[in-house]
Amino acid sequence: MAKKKKKQKPKQGHPARLQGDVISIERAKVKRGLDALAPQFTRWLESQHGDSELAPMVLATVGETLSFYAEAIELRSVTDFDPPQLFTVLNATIEFEEAEDPDDDSGELRDLVFTAWTVYLDFLQENDLWGGDPAGIEWLLETINADDPFNEGSAKKPLEVPETVGDAVADMDRLQVLKMGRVLLTWATTEGHDYWDAGPGPKYISQAAQTVRGLFPKDVDASSRLHVASIVLTALEMAGVLDTKTGAVPEHGKYAHDFMDVDDAVTFQSKYGYLQAVLDLLLARPEKDDEETVESWGLSNLWLLRAIDGEAQPVVHDRLESFSEAGFSGAHQRMELLRSLGLVNEGSTYDIPGIVRLALTDLDDEVQEDTQAEEPTDQAAMDPFGLAFDEEDEPKRLKRTEPYKGxxxxxxxxxxxxxxxxxxxxxxxxxxxxxxxxxxxxxxxxxxxxxxxxxxxxxxxxxxxxxxxxxxxxxxxxxxxxxxxxxxxxxxxxxxxxxxxxxxxxxxxxxxxxxxxxxxxxxxxxxxxxxxxxxxxxxxxxxxxxxxxxxxxxxxxxxxxxxxxxxxxxxxxxxxxxxxxxxxxxxxxxx
The missing domain is CATH 3.10.290.30 (MM3350-like)
Known part of the structure; x- marks a missing residue:
């Protein structure tokens, strides 16, 4: 039989990055919008700057960063977006990319992005193409050209991250969401059998939520507990800890034993895969597509972007007029739910644990080298640095055993x-x-x-x-x-x-x-x-x-x-x- 070509798995990364090896609908929308503007922009650039050859570079830079914005927040069009939210995405994305290459302190990436956006915003203004509030685009131009607009009153500080695999495992063991995973793994493979009924129906999820109710703060409502219980069970399966496919009822998966162990470096892969799965599911765009829900989802994700880059958002702060009261309140509720799971730290800011930052980005090279020295190299048994809880291989297409006669x-x-x-x-x-x-x-x-x-x-x-x-x-x-x-x-x-x-x-x-x-x-x-x-x-x-x-x-x-x-x-x-x-x-x- 011939095995289908293995598709490359996307790395876990910055929440504003496209997760996957496909182009999203949001990116397609940005690309089509900029393609439509390209001829006019090129002519304008030639008339204003005497150099149309820069047009592809400017539009490519604007397109890439505007795509990050579109995937975090609903984009109205390439000529109408929210300036404060866009700037937050620009700054977080630049700082994330710079952190990926700490030896490069030239600032060239920031200069490139901000220069491209200055040119593009000038183009929108001068050609009466801007579809938003005129004061908004003026604010964005001034802010982009400021020396360090986020410094004033900023809570920016470097995040502490685990230095060894053992430290990372210990940090994960302290997370409330990992404790919930252990409880629900035990329940799903024992008492949960009574509620399975050939699949994870409402009664099964309801009983799972009831099982971990005591692990939530009292102010977390029943709907949120149901949502989290469903995510935890799904993440257990994605990480190979829980198996619902092989038998008639759920049973332990390949990595269940490692997942249940405490403070053992060899358990890293199972726990890290589970943590990544939980975060992927929690931060995914909500199925409910009303404006309030999408706004609160996008705003809370922006606060996470700032926390990743060391700029933890203060819990108490004034609401910008660009955000509705309902969206603003919903974003705080989402952050408090993450806090109840240990994914956001307690305190006056929405700071995040270092292990969560790693799960949202990538392990740095030092941790990777340390783990490669400590862990087995059998990738079938353990793959801590793909850090991907890879899905099962694609089904093999069977070769015909008899000549086709149809x-x-x-x-x-x-x-x-x-x-x-x-x-x-x-x-x-x-x-x-x-x-x-x-x-x-x-x-x-x-x-x-x-x-x-x-x-x-x-x-x-x-x-x-x-x-x-x-x-x-x-x-x-x-x-x-x-x-x-x-x-x-x-x-x-x-x-x-x-x-x-x-x-x-x-x-x-x-x-x-x-x-x-x-x-x-x-x-x-x-x-x-x-x-x-x-x-x-x-x-x-x-x-x-x-x-x-x-x-x-x-x-x-x-x-x-x-x-x-x-x-x-x-x-x-x-x-x-x-x-x-x-x-x-x-x-x-x-x-």
């Missing part, structure tokens, strides 16, 4: 809006599903499956996609066989990949054939190489290919790769190249 679809896959045309012709068994067709498309165009995708029926009335927390689809693609959608020539489907670059592929049935003895699926025709990932979409790819044809410098590649890594035409790639053999080799590995 119908075969001859499909033409045409990449839309690119010149010269790029297309593939493939033979595909009808017993595969849309998830399989997605893999075939990715392989045929040499994409890396690193972004979101979706299939669409005629007139975009129905969507098919994978189960994914970042995107909703009408129908799970893995449940739809090709034989149900493609029955005769001219039947069509649309496919979208990377909603930032917005690649669109038309899928059309050219013929329905009888099976032969050849490889299936397989490519039997096509033209030109698939576009490079993150190259900007059909228009930018077409322009780049035209630049190659005209023997001009690849200016469009400046936004895709750093200069030292940019591919050299004729040496690293040739847009005209197309290899059926290479595609079929990869399809054979996949299927």
């Amino acid at each position: 119908k075969v679809l001859q499909l033409k896959l045409s990449l839309r809006d690119v010149k010269p045309p790029i297309w593939r012709r493939v033979l595909v068994p009808t017993d595969l599903n849309l998830g399989d067709l997605h893999d075939i498309i990715q392989t045929s165009f040499d994409f890396s499956d690193s972004h979101l995708h979706q299939f669409y029926g005629p007139n975009y009335k129905v969507s098919y996609g994978p189960k994914n927390p970042y995107m909703e689809s009408d129908v799970d693609e893995s449940t739809v066989l090709l034989s149900k959608l493609f029955k005769k020539p001219k039947d069509r489907l649309s496919y979208a990949y990377d909603f930032g670059d917005d690649w669109r592929i038309g899928i059309e049935v050219e013929d329905v054939l009888a099976a032969d003895d050849g490889q299936l699926p397989r490519c039997i025709g096509g033209r030109r190489m698939g576009p490079l990932e993150d190259s900007g979409g059909p228009w930018q790819w077409t322009q780049m290919v035209q630049e190659l044809k005209d023997e001009k410098p690849l200016t469009m590649m400046e936004d895709v790769l750093p200069e030292e890594f940019q591919p050299v035409p004729g040496e690293d790639f040739d847009p005209a190249v197309f290899s059926i053999e290479e595609i079929n080799e990869n399809l054979d590995l996949e299927f």
Whole structure:
């Protein structure tokens, strides 16, 4: 059997960073908005500064930082956002990146970001594009250009962090949320069996919350206790401590024994994975999407950003007019819930324990080296420095043991809006599903499956996609066989990949054939190489290919790769190249 290619797992990191190896809807919104402004911005920059070549750098910097903002707080548009909240994100993101490289004290990153934003805000003002309060953009410009706007009255101080694995384990053992995990692990594998009923239903969660009620402060309401109990049980399973899949009832997982031990460095992986899972679940965007809930979620996450960077938010402080009273109050409630779990320290500020900071970012190099020296190197048994509670490997696609005898679809896959045309012709068994067709498309165009995708029926009335927390689809693609959608020539489907670059592929049935003895699926025709990932979409790819044809410098590649890594035409790639053999080799590995 052939094992599917392992997707790279995202690192845990700054809450404002995109968590995952896909582009979020928020990032896509930012990219499309800035792409629409790019021609006008470039002309303005040329007229004002005599240099349009800076436009891609400025927009790339604004786009990256504005995406962090959009993922923490609801973004109205790229010309209308909340200035105080944006500045908080800018400052926290810069300080986080600078902390990642403590030897670099040049301040170049701060200068780059603030200069780019100054230029962009000037552009919005001078072209009457700013959609918010005029006083807000004036405040933001003044604040960005101030020497150190956060110093006055700031509670900034360096965070203490564990220096060894043993210290980290001891710190985690003191967290209330870890104590709750131990209690619920014991309950779920014993008394909880009586409430399981083939799954974690409301009665099961309610009883779990009742079991740990005594570990909460008295002022935590029943709804919050239910929410936390559900998160703790889910985190236990994500960390491999609790197993609800193997048997009829929950049982101990692979790391249950380590998780229950106290003050033992070998237990680090299980406890750290559990802590990361709890934080991921607690800080995820709430399902309830009303304005008040989203505002309180975004504001509390901003306070965590400040705590990560050593600027703990005072508990008692004046509410900015940009925040509603309900959102402001809700943010405080969220922080107090985190405090009840030991994830925020007691005191007059919303400071956080050092181990929580590590879980929200990454272990620093010293801890990593120390642990690698102390711990076993068997990654199957322990992976404390991927620090990822990796999900189980993707299911292996079984090789056929008997020749396929059913119908075969001859499909033409045409990449839309690119010149010269790029297309593939493939033979595909009808017993595969849309998830399989997605893999075939990715392989045929040499994409890396690193972004979101979706299939669409005629007139975009129905969507098919994978189960994914970042995107909703009408129908799970893995449940739809090709034989149900493609029955005769001219039947069509649309496919979208990377909603930032917005690649669109038309899928059309050219013929329905009888099976032969050849490889299936397989490519039997096509033209030109698939576009490079993150190259900007059909228009930018077409322009780049035209630049190659005209023997001009690849200016469009400046936004895709750093200069030292940019591919050299004729040496690293040739847009005209197309290899059926290479595609079929990869399809054979996949299927």
